[in-house]
Amino acid sequence: xxxxxxxxxxxxxxxxxxxxxxxxxxxxxxxxxxxxxxxxxxxxxxxxxxxxxxxxxxxxxxxxxxxxxxxxxxxxxxxxxxxxxxxxxxxxxxxxxxxxxxxxxxxxxxxxxxxxxxxxxxxxxxxxxxxxxxxxxxxxxxxxxxxxxxxxxxxxxxxxxxxxxxxxxxxxxxxxxxxxxxxxxxxxxxxxxxxxxxxxxxxxxxxx
Amino acid sequence: xxxxxxxxxxxxxxxxxxxxxxxxxxxxxxxxxxxxxxxxxxxxxxxxxxxxxxxxxxxxxxxxxxxxxxxxxxxxxxxxxxxxxxxxxxxxxxxxxxxxxxxxxxxxxxxxxxxxxxxxxxxxxxxxxxxxxxxxxxxxxxxxxxxxxxxxxxxxxxxxxxxxxxxxxxxxxxxxxxxxxxxxxxxxxxxxxxxxxxxxxxxxxxxx
DNA sequence: ATATGTGAAATCTTTCACAGCG
DNA sequence: CGCTGTGAAAGATTTCACATAT
Numbered sequence: 001x002x003x004x005x006x007x008x009x010x011x012x013x014x015x016x017x018x019x020x021x022x023x024x025x026x027x028x029x030x031x032x033x034x035x036x037x038x039x040x041x042x043x044x045x046x047x048x049x050x051x052x053x054x055x056x057x058x059x060x061x062x063x064x065x066x067x068x069x070x071x072x073x074x075x076x077x078x079x080x081x082x083x084x085x086x087x088x089x090x091x092x093x094x095x096x097x098x099x100x101x102x103x104x105x106x107x108x109x110x111x112x113x114x115x116x117x118x119x120x121x122x123x124x125x126x127x128x129x130x131x132x133x134x135x136x137x138x139x140x141x142x143x144x145x146x147x148x149x150x151x152x153x154x155x156x157x158x159x160x161x162x163x164x165x166x167x168x169x170x171x172x173x174x175x176x177x178x179x180x181x182x183x184x185x186x187x188x189x190x191x192x193x194x195x196x197x198x199x200x201x202x203x204x205x206x207x208x
Numbered sequence: 209x210x211x212x213x214x215x216x217x218x219x220x221x222x223x224x225x226x227x228x229x230x231x232x233x234x235x236x237x238x239x240x241x242x243x244x245x246x247x248x249x250x251x252x253x254x255x256x257x258x259x260x261x262x263x264x265x266x267x268x269x270x271x272x273x274x275x276x277x278x279x280x281x282x283x284x285x286x287x288x289x290x291x292x293x294x295x296x297x298x299x300x301x302x303x304x305x306x307x308x309x310x311x312x313x314x315x316x317x318x319x320x321x322x323x324x325x326x327x328x329x330x331x332x333x334x335x336x337x338x339x340x341x342x343x344x345x346x347x348x349x350x351x352x353x354x355x356x357x358x359x360x361x362x363x364x365x366x367x368x369x370x371x372x373x374x375x376x377x378x379x380x381x382x383x384x385x386x387x388x389x390x391x392x393x394x395x396x397x398x399x400x401x402x403x404x405x406x407x408x409x410x411x412x413x414x415x416x
Numbered sequence: 417a418t419a420t421g422t423g424a425a426a427t428c429t430t431t432c433a434c435a436g437c438g
Numbered sequence: 439c440g441c442t443g444t445g446a447a448a449g450a451t452t453t454c455a456c457a458t459a460t
Contacts, residue, residue: 010429016408017400021389024364034441042389046441047431054443062437062442080411087407098306099403104387108404109411148414149407156232173410175403179312181229181250189413191406192225195307195383196316198399199295199357200224202381203288203317205397206356218451242419254419255453262421270420270459 011052017042018049019075023108026068034065081109088142088171090162091153092117092125092132095177099151100127113147114138118158135162139169149173156180219260225250226257227283231316234276242273289317296350296379298370299361300325300333300340303385307359308335321355322346326366343370347377357381364388 021041025033035046035053042049053059053071056078060066076082084106089096092115100115115127118135125132133141142150150171154162159178166174167188176182179194229249233241243254243261250257261267261279264286268274284290292314297304300323308323323335326343333340341349350358358379362370367386374382381397384390387405392398 008428012412013409015412016405017389019408020387020402020405024388036441041391045431047433047444048429050442051430051444058443060442063440064438065441078412079408080414080416081408083416085407085411085414094306094309098302101302102403104404108408110404110407149410151403172414173407175406175410179228180232181225183249189410191410193401193403193406194228194312195310195359195401196312196318197224197228198383198401199293199318199381200227200287200289200316201221202357202383202397202399203293204220204223204286206288206293206380208288208291216450244419253453255422255455256451258420259422259452266421268420271418272460273419 005055007055011055014044014048014052015075015079017044018052019072019079019081022068022072022075026072030068032065033068033071035060038066076109083109085110085149086113086145086147087111087149087151088113088138088147089115089151089153090117090135090138090166091155091177092119092122092127093153093155096151096153097127099153099177100130110149113145114141135165139165142166142169142171147171149175151175151177152182153177213263215263219263222252222256222260223283223287225252226260227280227287227289230276230280230283234280238276240273241276241279243268246274284317291317293318293357294321294353294355295319295357295359296321296346296355297323297359297361298325298343298346298374299363299385300327300330300335301361301363304359304361305335307361307385308338318357321353322349343373347373350374350377350379355379357383359383359385360390361385 021038035049039046039049059071059074087110089100089112100112114133115130116133116135116138117123122132123134150166152159152174156178159180159182163182167184173189176190176192182190184190229246243257247254247257267279267282295318297308297320308320313319322341323338324341324343324346325331330340331342358374360367360382364386367388367390371390371392375392375396384398384400387402390398
């Protein structure tokens with residue numbers, strides 16, 4: 001019996017990994033999984049996984065394990081990914097285009113609605129099925145379509161300025177590929193995915 | 209006076225962000241920064257930053273703050289990024305190519321040495337200044353050049369198999385863009401950068 | 417006067433161990 | 439019997455408050 005208690009970020013950050021692993025297991029034809037197996041696969045302890053899941057409900061069968069299909073359904077509900085979220089990409093450079101062409105969004109609850117750039121050379125060019133739009137019309141389109149999520153793939157120098165426009169237009173979540181911190185109001189969520197940051201986290205541990 | 213104590217992952221994971229912010233400040237012409245300012249810029253508390261830095265030495269001047277140029281030097285030394293790390297990219301699809309063309313590596317201590325794929329259609333094609341190489345020769349080249357870092361940008365189905373080859377060839381750090389968990393020996397570091405995982409961490413908090 | 421460096425306290429997170437259930 | 443669900447204990451991280459240095 002879960003209480004409507006507040007869930008920590010630490011727990012929330014693990015749930016997408018559980019979902020990813022479960023989808024993988026399901027695609028391999030498995031029906032049931034133990035917290036132990038899931039933990040080994042993800043490098044997370046079994047009690048940790050049981051505790052995380054138990055915060056949201058009793059999804060397992062004692063003596064048996066977890067039904068994979070059911071757990072996937074539950075996790076999608078918890079993470080609000082049992083719908084399709086529309087996203088805009090800002091920046092049609094290498095990273096923006098690569099993300100626009102990424103095939104793995106739609107199965108997992110996300111869809112690119114539009115891609116924007118402010119470079120006249122790029123505006124009007126095709127990226128897969130999309131035509132790059134002028135940033136000028138971006139705020140209006142985001143408001144009209146009530147889009148909540150943006151992928152920021154612009155140069156560092158423009159990142160804050162574009163972020164301000166996005167937030168003003170009603171964006172509530174930003175996946176930030178620009179190599180710079182951006183400042184937003186407290187009700188907007190940001191995930192910073194600068195590859196160099198993650199490389200540097202690893203080089204600390206490497207022998208020179 | 210710092211002791212040669214063991215530093216937690218949590219601390220290490222913040223250092224690259226400090227470095228990024230400091231480089232930004234430096235590029236704006238600032239000479240000195242306070243823990244308070246740095247914290248506000250990054251969304252981290254000032255005592256947290258002071259404590260993190262003090263684990264490695266006394267880099268600040270009391271009453272004054274931190275000399276930015278010196279702190280950048282110190283952090284590069286701590287993170288082992290005062291040299292240039294060579295990397296290989298595996299997978300010349302959209303993501304692999306975007307990373308190969310990413311301009312922000314070299315200034316921050318990283319360089320793409322080679323890019324590989326196993327698709328005969330892609331092998332030999334050009335990506336910026338690089339020619340896509342056949343994966344067959346990959347292990348030998350990594351060993352010969354003593355490369356430590358790999359960027360994994362292959363489909364999920366091939367990720368583990370390629371990872372095994374990389375680890376066998378001596379790779380010690382992997383930036384994993386494949387949407388699947390990979391298993392490695394304990395002396396190999398992995399950072400998983402599946403965009404959907406980070407999107408799902410945010411949708412949890414969004415109103416449907 | 418002002419901002420760092422740092423033990424001690426508070427908070428948060430994970431692990432443990434076993435009760436409880438299929 | 440085996441594995442989940444979960445309070446209690448252990449461990450880790452962050453915050454606080456102030457001594458300390460310039």
